[in-house]
Amino acid sequence: MLADCILILLTSLLFCISHGDVSYSFPEEMKRGSVIGNIVNDLGLQLSRLSTRKARIVVEGNRKRYCEINVETGDLAVADRIDREELCGAKMSCLLKCELVLEDPLESHRISLQIQDVNDNPPVFIKDIVKMEIRESAPKGSRYRINAAGDADIGQNAVQNYILQKNDYFALNVQTNSFGKKYSEIVLDRELDREEQHEMTLFLTAVDGGTPQRSGTAVIQITVLDANDNAPVFGQAVYEATLLENSHIDTVVVTVSATDIDEGVNGKVTYEFSGISGIAKEIFSLNERTGEITVGGNIDFEEESKFEMLIEGKDGDGLYSETKVVIDIIDVNDNAPVIHISSLANPIPENVSPGTEVGIINVQDADSENNGQVRCSIQQGAPFKLVPSIKNYYSLVTAGQLDRELVSDYNITITATDEGSPPLSSSKTVQLSVADINDNPPVFEEQSYSAYVSENNKPGSTLCSVTARDPDWRQNGTVIYSLLAGEVNGAPVSSYVSVNGDTGVIHALRSFDYEQFRSFKVHVMARDNGSPPLSSNVTVSVFISDVNDNSPQILYPAPEGNSFMTELVPKAAHGGSLVSKVIAVDADSGQNAWLSYHIVKSTDPGLFTIGVHSGEIRTQRDISESDSMKQNLIVAVKDNGQPSLSVTCSMYLLISDNLAEVPELKDISYDEKNSKLTSYLIIALVSVSTFFLTFIIIILGVRFCRRRKPRLLFDGAVAIPSAYLPPNYADVDPTGTLRSTYNYDAYLTTGSRTSDFKFVSSYNDNTLPADQTLRKSPSDFADAFQDSLETLEVGLF
Ligand SMILES: *[C@@H]1O[C@H](CO)[C@@H](O)[C@H](O)[C@H]1NC(C)=O
Ligand SMILES: *[C@@H]1O[C@H](CO)[C@@H](O)[C@H](O)[C@H]1NC(C)=O
Ligand SMILES: *[C@@H]1O[C@H](CO)[C@@H](O)[C@H](O)[C@H]1NC(C)=O
Numbered sequence: 001m002l003a004d005c006i007l008i009l010l011t012s013l014l015f016c017i018s019h020g021d022v023s024y025s026f027p028e029e030m031k032r033g034s035v036i037g038n039i040v041n042d043l044g045l046q047l048s049r050l051s052t053r054k055a056r057i058v059v060e061g062n063r064k065r066y067c068e069i070n071v072e073t074g075d076l077a078v079a080d081r082i083d084r085e086e087l088c089g090a091k092m093s094c095l096l097k098c099e100l101v102l103e104d105p106l107e108s109h110r111i112s113l114q115i116q117d118v119n120d121n122p123p124v125f126i127k128d129i130v131k132m133e134i135r136e137s138a139p140k141g142s143r144y145r146i147n148a149a150g151d152a153d154i155g156q157n158a159v160q161n162y163i164l165q166k167n168d169y170f171a172l173n174v175q176t177n178s179f180g181k182k183y184s185e186i187v188l189d190r191e192l193d194r195e196e197q198h199e200m201t202l203f204l205t206a207v208d209g210g211t212p213q214r215s216g217t218a219v220i221q222i223t224v225l226d227a228n229d230n231a232p233v234f235g236q237a238v239y240e241a242t243l244l245e246n247s248h249i250d251t252v253v254v255t256v257s258a259t260d261i262d263e264g265v266n267g268k269v270t271y272e273f274s275g276i277s278g279i280a281k282e283i284f285s286l287n288e289r290t291g292e293i294t295v296g297g298n299i300d301f302e303e304e305s306k307f308e309m310l311i312e313g314k315d316g317d318g319l320y321s322e323t324k325v326v327i328d329i330i331d332v333n334d335n336a337p338v339i340h341i342s343s344l345a346n347p348i349p350e351n352v353s354p355g356t357e358v359g360i361i362n363v364q365d366a367d368s369e370n371n372g373q374v375r376c377s378i379q380q381g382a383p384f385k386l387v388p389s390i391k392n393y394y395s396l397v398t399a400g401q402l403d404r405e406l407v408s409d410y411n412i413t414i415t416a417t418d419e420g421s422p423p424l425s426s427s428k429t430v431q432l433s434v435a436d437i438n439d440n441p442p443v444f445e446e447q448s449y450s451a452y453v454s455e456n457n458k459p460g461s462t463l464c465s466v467t468a469r470d471p472d473w474r475q476n477g478t479v480i481y482s483l484l485a486g487e488v489n490g491a492p493v494s495s496y497v498s499v500n501g502d503t504g505v506i507h508a509l510r511s512f513d514y515e516q517f518r519s520f521k522v523h524v525m526a527r528d529n530g531s532p533p534l535s536s537n538v539t540v541s542v543f544i545s546d547v548n549d550n551s552p553q554i555l556y557p558a559p560e561g562n563s564f565m566t567e568l569v570p571k572a573a574h575g576g577s578l579v580s581k582v583i584a585v586d587a588d589s590g591q592n593a594w595l596s597y598h599i600v601k602s603t604d605p606g607l608f609t610i611g612v613h614s615g616e617i618r619t620q621r622d623i624s625e626s627d628s629m630k631q632n633l634i635v636a637v638k639d640n641g642q643p644s645l646s647v648t649c650s651m652y653l654l655i656s657d658n659l660a661e662v663p664e665l666k667d668i669s670y671d672e673k674n675s676k677l678t679s680y681l682i683i684a685l686v687s688v689s690t691f692f693l694t695f696i697i698i699i700l701g702v703r704f705c706r707r708r709k710p711r712l713l714f715d716g717a718v719a720i721p722s723a724y725l726p727p728n729y730a731d732v733d734p735t736g737t738l739r740s741t742y743n744y745d746a747y748l749t750t751g752s753r754t755s756d757f758k759f760v761s762s763y764n765d766n767t768l769p770a771d772q773t774l775r776k777s778p779s780d781f782a783d784a785f786q787d788s789l790e791t792l793e794v795g796l797f
Contacts, residue, residue: 024113255290305329458508
């Protein structure tokens with residue numbers, strides 16, 4: 001400080017010397033009272049008179065008094081703060097002019113005060129904080145001007161240099177403008193990266209050249225503006241996802257995400273497919289803002305099981321990157337098995353052996369693994385089974401014997417089930433027909449048939465009808481009826497009956513006569529139309545029933561007019577004695593042949609009586625002497641038919657003990673007057689009687705020997721030779737001989753006649769539809785003939 005003062009004094013002294021008036025040079029901002037110089041000495045004035053001469057300093061103009069004079073010492077001292085910058089600004093020289101005025105005598109001395117600059121002002125930036133925005137993309141070497149810092153001082157004390165605090169990016173370049181002022185530029189020395197550092201603060205210091213040096217600092221705040229220098233980056237190079245097939249629309253599959261560290265639009269990533277198959281494009285949709293991949297269509301594992309796609313993430317300025325998305329579809333059991341009938345033999349002949357393959361079935365399931373494993377089955381109950389063949393193929397084979405007549409159609413339901421969870425199944429129905437084989441012969445509904453017809457039927461009338469059934473199909477089941485060759489009574493059966501080939505109705509071809517034959521058998525064959533044909537036959541028994549078409553025939557006595565037979569009645573006969581017997585037969589049977597005997601006229605009505613059914617003539621009382629010797633009876637024989645038929649005969653009786661009275665026979669004949677004839681008659685009678693007796697004895701002897709049990713119930717001597725029997729009465733058996741039963745019946749007539757009514761137990765009137773057929777059940781017959789059955793025990797004798 002002291003040295004400073006000395007220096008200032010020296011310079012101000014030098015200054016004074018160079019000017020006439022006194023001149024001082026001194027630095028600004030001296031303390032008040034600081035002595036600038038001793039003006040008394042410098043001007044050569046008398047110190048002692050200073051106060052008396054009222055020495056004073058007058059400043060030019062009406063300005064502040066910066067200095068004053070100490071009248072005691074004659075020193076010029078600083079009276080007020082002198083600020084060069086205030087007084088002179090930026091002027092290089094700052095001269096403050098004032099006068100020393102003395103009175104008595106008035107004297108004026110000019111004083112020049114040269115104010116020297118002192119570095120009392122620091123450089124100052126206009127703004128303490130400089131805000132700048134620099135795009136990160138700014139190239140290296142870019143310059144950014146910073147406004148110059150100001151410094152009120154001048155010269156060396158003004159801003160001489162700038163200093164930039166050390167940093168990574170900027171260098172400093174100091175320039176001088178056309179006004180000679182120094183300013184600075186910051187120069188980009190290294191490229192900015194907003195992503196690394198988006199803001200930075202630089203300190204720029206301006207320094208002056210004064211001593212001591214002063215400085216001022218500005219803060220440069222740099223905001224790094226973004227440039228699109230970063231592409232989006234995906235989180236994963238490959239995104240893998242699995243997805244169930246049939247996932248619903250809008251199911252989120254996976255979300256891809258790319259980040260872009262840039263800012264704003266530059267960092268805003270949008271997504272889009274950059275590589276995708278057409279099918280995937282229809283199925284998946286991508287949210288371009290969020291990167292979410294969702295299901296937008298129907299996913300079918302069976303169509304596509306894996307999807308690969310490329311997704312591009314792009315920022316606002318078009319920078320992009322790609323990622324890959326792999327989506328594996330997981331199979332869901334969504335496909336039911338499908339059944340295909342590869343081949344089918346339809347219809348199947350019913351005679352195929354069990355195990356025959358009738359069809360091939362193929363099953364397919366579009367699903368994979370277990371979901372596509374299929375089991376196949378058919379319903380129980382049908383004679384078929386499925387036999388697994390090569391993969392997915394099954395043979396449908398018969399499991400038993402088929403019978404079209406039992407089941408002609410099968411609806412076989414094949415069910416296929418896969419092994420998914422839950423399993424899916426489907427079924428298919430196959431219709432199988434069984435083809436006919438002619439394996440059934442026609443079968444008659446009855447084991448045998450019986451037809452009943454009254455004799456004297458009209459030719460062409462229906463006897464009965466036979467029916468045979470054949471369950472086979474069409475011609476294999478079409479039944480044709482025909483007669484089997486045979487004979488009836490030596491004539492071909494076809495001359496008696498005919499059968500309608502289509503209907504099985506049997507017609508009579510001629511009128512039948514019960515008295516000729518009572519029944520015959522016909523064999524009817526039923527044949528189907530198959531190839532070869534099958535047939536069966538049945539027996540039809542035709543029973544002819546009797547009609548009362550024959551009158552009784554009197555065998556004994558001989559018919560009226562042709563006989564002179566006379567019975568002798570002993571005079572001693574008692575009442576009840578058998579005297580004779582009328583013998584009659586009827587070719588009909590049953591009631592029609594049940595004969596009754598009545599005496600319609602007699603010589604002595606009280607004497608004889610006749611057994612209604614036996615025809616035996618007995619005395620009613622003892623013969624007396626008064627009774628006429630010749631007795632004449634007229635006997636009517638009636639059958640029991642409806643209407644009944646009858647015949648009469650005459651019986652001559654002679655009450656006598658010997659033939660000596662024969663001459664009187666002449667009187668017996670009621671119309672005969674011829675005596676010659678009478679004697680002939682007697683002779684004939686005697687000879688015939690003798691002949692008869694002999695004959696009867698021989699016959700009886702023969703029969704007695706043949707039969708062990710003769711049932712002769714009459715004690716009379718009357719017998720009828722077989723020659724008397726009407727020829728049609730005898731039934732001739734196939735051997736051509738008289739059947740002994742009929743002989744017996746004819747002769748003896750006391751046995752049962754039930755054999756005339758042979759009821760066929762299997763008779764069934766349902767099978768006789770034709771209107772002319774006899775509609776009788778066994779009970780009908782039983783009713784009609786009940787009486788005769790009971791009474792037929794009574795014989796002819
Ligand atoms: C089989 O199915 C057909 C048609 O569905 C039907 O007409 C027929 O009666 C069925 N057959 C059997 C044996 O069930
Ligand atoms: C009848 O059966 C034969 C085999 O016996 C067979 O070949 C034929 O087709 C069958 N006819 C009909 C119409 O079913
Ligand atoms: C009639 O059928 C029987 C068995 O029912 C058989 O023995 C006989 O040979 C058949 N006759 C004819 C001519 O077919």
